Amino acid sequence: MNKWYPFKTGEAVSISRFYTFFIKDYPKGYVFKGESHNFWECLYVMDGTLSVSADERVYELNRGNIIFHKPMELHKFTVTGDGGARLLIFSYAMTGTLYDYFCNKVFMLNDEQTGILNNTLSFMQEKSKDITCGERLRFFNKLLYPDVDSDIYLLRVTYYIYQFFLSLADDGYVEKRLKTPETELLKSAITFMNENLSKNPGVEDIAKHCSVSLSGIKRIFLKYTGLSVHKYFIKLKCNEALRLLSEGATVTQVTELLGFCTQSYFSSAFKREMGKNPSEYRRK
Structure with a gap:
């Protein structure tokens, strides 16, 4: 057989x-x-x-x-x-x-x-x-x-x-990524942001972490991301919020986890970045 x-x-x-x-x-x-x-x-x-x-x-x-x-x-x-x-x-x-x-x-x-x-x-x-x-x-x-x-x-x-x-x-x-003093500073800054999504470090804090001037960090972000430092950080927070919502977290929980001052501020920032209210993305 x-x-x-x-x-x-x-x-x-x-x-x-x-x-x-x-x-x-x-x-x-x-x-x-x-x-x-x-x-x-x-x-x-x-x-x-x-x-x-x-x-x-x-x-x-x-x-x-x-x-x-x-x-x-x-x-x-x-x-x-x-x-x-x-x-x-x-x-x-x-x-x-x-x-x-x-x-x-x-x-x-x-x-x-x-x-x-x-x-x-x-x-x-x-x-x-x-x-x-x-x-x-x-x-x-x-x-x-x-x-x-x-x-x-x-x-x-x-x-x-x-x-x-x-x-x-x-x-x-x-291919390997481009490594220059500026791109390494950008990488360091964004890594720092991702490690502090639950907090609210200011632009001064991020510049200090990277050992660069305030004007320097602003210029690097505009050059490579097209965004201000603050705007980029809000986008990172909203991307993480989307992940948490899709996993079942409530809007209140996400607001607290990501350090937004109020639920109203989080909802308006999220809708501005994502085009929809956070409740529309939450997993049912």
């Missing part, structure tokens, strides 16, 4: 939805002031050079580099190359055993990986079309609207991306 031995494949990557998928040219000096959101984003440099900040890390990206921004990561970029930059940006919801692997990663693509992305874009550009809706939606999602059945089309796009991600996991060259 034959014996059959199953080989479980597992689910290394699972993409349930895309949010954006577009290519755009940016001029030299262009500054994307930064954002964070609860889904993944990839930025691939098709041509040019740019400086990218991702939480406390700073990178100099060149043609062939791709950076993965994990959910709720604060990210910003500045185009530094003389000829500007052409970027492919796509965002998506992802789960799977490789979730943690892609956190805090920047890769330099090899020929195989570049070929997979080129094939993906060729397929999407062949099948996609303009749609009759607002200019913003048309710009950000043009490649997500095909001439053919959208379910089949998006599934094929998804499998192209699976192939790309698996190639990176199997044979990806990981």
